[in-house]
Amino acid sequence: MKNTFTFILASLLALSLLTGCAATSVALGKKDLEVQTKTSTSVFVDPVSRDKRSVYLDVRSGVMEFDRNAFSRVIKDQFAASDKGYRIVDDPDQAHFQMLVYVLNLEEANLSAAHSALQEGYVGGGEVVAGGAVGAVIGANRGHTWGGAALGAVAASGMSMVANALVKDVTFMLVCDISIRERVADGVYVRRDTQLGAQVSDGGSSQSRVSEVTDRKDYRTRVVTTANKANLELPEAQDAMFQKTAYAMAGFF
Template sequence: MRVLPKIAVIAFTAMCVMLTGCSATYTAIKKRNLDVQTKMSDTVFLDPVKPSERVVFLQIRNTSDQQDIKIKSQIVAAIEAKGYRVTDDPDKAHYMIQANILQVSKSDKSGSQAALLSGYGSGIVGAAVGASIAGGGTGRVGTGLIGGLIGMAADAMVEDVYFTMVTDVQISERAGQGVKVTEEDNARLHQGTSGSKKISSTQITHWKRYQTRIISVANKVNLDFNEALPKLQQGLIHSIAGIL
């Protein structure tokens, strides 16, 4: 069995250092600034109303594991800044905005995009996070190990991090005089492992309803959650207020 000369091992190791170093440096430079984007799965258009009817009932829920998020007062301030009044009585409101923060977590680019495209009410699938290192198979003893260790060290020091906030929003608009709105609900309940029960209901309501999903994504190299969270919240606040 032929053994590579020492100089070849040194050259191979130096090449690994250069390649992994260039990749890590590229990521560190390209992702050095915090980038936050907020998108809606569906656009919602509401009919304009006279100033006396610009009254909003707001309900914000949080079923994620980040229970420290408290943004209702900031959303109220953003809505009021647009000339609307927020009420605690839905009977007095012309619009109702109901939002539920479903998930705030580390993700990746493809997972965030999938959550957006799936739209309101769909399930959340956690995206795998992390980089995989492929092991080469033709080098002699020590060279593949050294290259792998160098790659692991570079990946550990420079990580492309995404944090995603997923929120489902339902907007209700009071129907005009003489407008009749019919709502039909259908549900299928599981009965054990093999059966199910279908439930249907129909009702007359005074509300026209719209649904959308808001995704806020923060991305930066070695991003910390505490740095990302204020920007994620700000994106959600602006999006909800922007519906009106």
């Protein structure tokens, strides 16, 4: 009986140690904010003369938590800071480039979800030892060392549960679909085909194809930015995520 109890006690201590180590590992390994930006497809717009380096920016989103005005300002600042001479203008008809941005997600996620979004494209342990030692001292005073160690293990396990509740590995994800439309040379026309689908009833749907001739060619890509840190909150992550994403967008030009 005593051997069985000792085995159970050892198992509790081991489990407590593992959970405590996990919380401590997250707290130490994720103490600094890490922001990464990746693009689903590389975009290379054609080089143009300085007088044509004008870009009309249109940012849209249906995400309530997304601050569209703040994001637009960050993008404009990135273009202004660039030495390539591209500038943001207000008239889409006069701009040589149009950059249309739609933000699909700004939410807490995980790295697997971020990877899937990118692939989809455009469309302690110290508290356990201490707890066991304190319990052993208490038990020794009572004449039952193993009973005191059990008390220590229970205390340590409780501390580990609290640690895991207080330390959380958090990742936020920002997903942007981007269409860059470039005006083509005089005499060149582009045919654009668009497939439209609609659910007309519970029993079926309709498909429509729209063909048009335009003077702009279209580049499409998706930018996914992630921010990761222990106990991260969105206000802390947002500015860095906006900066990284805007830097990637300005880099298309």
